[in-house]
Amino acid sequence: MNSRQPDRSDTRPPIPVVVLAGFLGSGKTTLLNHLLTHRGGTRIGVVVNDFGSIEIDAMSVAGQVGDSMVSLGGGCLCCAVDGSELDAYLEKLSDPVHRIDVIVIEASGLAEPQEMIRMLAASENPAIRYGGLVEVVDAAEFDATRARHPETDRHLACADLVVLNKTDRVDGAERARIEAELAALCPGIPLVAADHGRIDPELLFDRRPWTETRGQLSFEDLIAEARDGSGPADHTGHAHTQYESTEFASDQALSPRRLIDFLDRRPAGLYRIKGFVYFGVPGHEERYEVHAVGRFLRFAPRPWGRGEPRLTRLVLIGSGTDGAALLRELDACREPAPQNAGPEAMWGILRYVARPAGTDPEGDVPAEDPPAAPEDSAAPAEV
Numbered sequence: 001m002n003s004r005q006p007d008r009s010d011t012r013p014p015i016p017v018v019v020l021a022g023f024l025g026s027g028k029t030t031l032l033n034h035l036l037t038h039r040g041g042t043r044i045g046v047v048v049n050d051f052g053s054i055e056i057d058a059m060s061v062a063g064q065v066g067d068s069m070v071s072l073g074g075g076c077l078c079c080a081v082d083g084s085e086l087d088a089y090l091e092k093l094s095d096p097v098h099r100i101d102v103i104v105i106e107a108s109g110l111a112e113p114q115e116m117i118r119m120l121a122a123s124e125n126p127a128i129r130y131g132g133l134v135e136v137v138d139a140a141e142f143d144a145t146r147a148r149h150p151e152t153d154r155h156l157a158c159a160d161l162v163v164l165n166k167t168d169r170v171d172g173a174e175r176a177r178i179e180a181e182l183a184a185l186c187p188g189i190p191l192v193a194a195d196h197g198r199i200d201p202e203l204l205f206d207r208r209p210w211t212e213t214r215g216q217l218s219f220e221d222l223i224a225e226a227r228d229g230s231g232p233a234d235h236t237g238h239a240h241t242q243y244e245s246t247e248f249a250s251d252q253a254l255s256p257r258r259l260i261d262f263l264d265r266r267p268a269g270l271y272r273i274k275g276f277v278y279f280g281v282p283g284h285e286e287r288y289e290v291h292a293v294g295r296f297l298r299f300a301p302r303p304w305g306r307g308e309p310r311l312t313r314l315v316l317i318g319s320g321t322d323g324a325a326l327l328r329e330l331d332a333c334r335e336p337a338p339q340n341a342g343p344e345a346m347w348g349i350l351r352y353v354a355r356p357a358g359t360d361p362e363g364d365v366p367a368e369d370p371p372a373a374p375e376d377s378a379a380p381a382e383v
Contacts (some may be wrong), residue, residue, distance in 0.1 A: 015132030031197030040207035045093035094127035132293035136157035161294030168195035253280035260348035275314035280338030
């Protein structure tokens with residue numbers, strides 16, 4: 001495992017690593033290409049088995065960068081690896097020189113999903129962090145896939161978000177049956193329906209506005225130019241499913257216990273939560289960035305900027321959620337006297353704070369209730 005020490009001159013937060021899993025034909029490569037063509041100005045590092053699975057029209061003019069890595073234009077990089085090379089390429093992609101915002105791994109052929117989760121969660125590379133497992137399921141071949149691959153159920157149980165793809169190929173009754181089976185197989189794990197892999201990239205990562213092409217055509221422009229409005233129907237258009245976004249802000253601290261209770265009970269339709277929280281508990285006055293994809297949850301303490309007001313700002317993205325009800329529940333998390341809380345108030349939050357290997361929690365969490373080990377903290381059942 002990589003033991004590279006952090007570059008103290010680079011203060012950027014760790015890069016989230018999102019894993020796309022699913023059996024052959026489920027549509028994960030189509031979903032990956034959709035993310036690439038609708039990423040805005042976000043710089044994506046991609047890990048695949050074969051460059052041929054990525055839209056080759058763009059790469060044919062983008063130029064090689066060597067060592068099995070290809071520039072996709074606009075700052076995105078792609079590398080073709082096998083499992084033994086994965087850690088080395090994650091280190092290369094996370095090098096600050098590339099200024100990558102998010103890394104997406106197409107897991108097929110690399111490793112079992114649960115093994116990848118353990119490896120990423122326990123990585124000693126300080127420049128990356130595990131960002132969640134997305135399992136892609138083919139609605140039209142659901143039963144046949146489970147018959148051919150009994151491990152399907154185990155993979156689903158590891159997922160933080162399930163994408164039921166190719167819903168355009170089944171009727172309403174069949175889709176309802178499959179969704180009910182998935183709910184029974186992986187209770188509490190959010191499910192997103194899609195066709196042709198079209199989901200909103202904001203469900204997985206923040207899209208930056210596109211402001212420059214850095215001397216070459218952007219990936220989106222190259223794909224559009226290659227299609228030139230002719231040929232087969234364009235199936236990489238914007239996601240047709242509408243998602244609701246609810247924003248919450250508070251200049252009053254939040255109770256860590258009540259917030260964890262809210263997160264434990266969050267509805268399955270709430271796909272993503274991002275932002276930062278102010279708890280104000282003595283010894284924990286930092287801002288705590290929160291990142292949730294499906295059932296995956298992580299907090300990360302960060303320093304406040306000079307003169308930055310102490311407040312909480314959260315964005316909640318979902319489908320079929322009651323925004324007003326979510327806001328009422330978050331309002332109920334406000335804490336008027338955080339300075340009176342003891343260190344035990346933070347124990348629930350600290351379970352989801354990644355700690356460098358070999359460090360100790362400095363007494364924040366008692367010995368009989370330590371933070372979850374990396375492999376456990378990635379398990380959706382514990383979120």
